[in-house]
Amino acid sequence: MEESIIEDLIVNDREKLLDQLMDNYGQSLLQLAYSYVRNREVAEDLTQEVFVKCYQRLDQYQRKSSLKTWLWRIAINHCKDYLKSWHHNHIVISEEQAKQTPSREKEVENQVIQRYEDQQLAKAVMSLPDTYREVIYLYYFEELSIKEVSYLTGMNQNTIKTRLKRAKEILKDCLEV
Known part of the structure; x- marks a missing residue:
C-alpha cells in the first residue's frame, strides 16, 4: 500500500485499514504464527490477537519501516511471548489432535x-x-x-x-x- 493512503486510513478509517491488512497479510501472518507454535488452532488465535494489537496500536506506528514490517514485528514478538507463557508451557495437546491435517x-x-x-x-x-x-x-x-x-x-x-x-x-x- 502507498504511504499516503496508509496515513489517510490511519487517521480517518482505521477499520478499513485493518480490513485491508487482514486481506493482504492474514494468511502470511497465520503461516508465520504456525511456524512458531506448530498448531493450527493456536496459530489462528495468535493471528487474530496480532490484528487486535495492530488496531489498538496504529497510532504508535512511527513509519520507520513499512506497515508490513511493523506488523511482522508485532506478530513475532507476540508468538515469542506466547511460547514463554504459562498457557503454552502447561497445556498439552493430544497427539491425535496434533496429527490431524486436512488431506x-x-x-x-x-x-x-x-x-x-x-x-x-x-x-x-x-x-x-x-x-x-x-x-x-x-x-x-x-x-x-x-x-x-x-x-x-x-x-x-x-x-x-x-x-x-x-x-x-x-x-x-x-x-x-
Missing part, C-alpha cells in the same frame, strides 16, 4: 510426489531449533531481505547470514538421509 488425496502422481517432498521440507524446517527456523522462515518463505530479517529479529545481519548458512547445512543433512 486431499488421489491427485496426479507428480503432485503427490511434490506434496511429499514439500512435507518433508516443512517437517525438516519445523524440526530446526527456533533460532534457525525463524531466519529460514522469514528469509525463504516470507521472502524478506537479510536487512529486514535483521530488523525484525533485532539481530546483526552477519548473524542472520551465519544462521541461514547453518540452517541450510542442517536441512541438507536431514533431507539426504
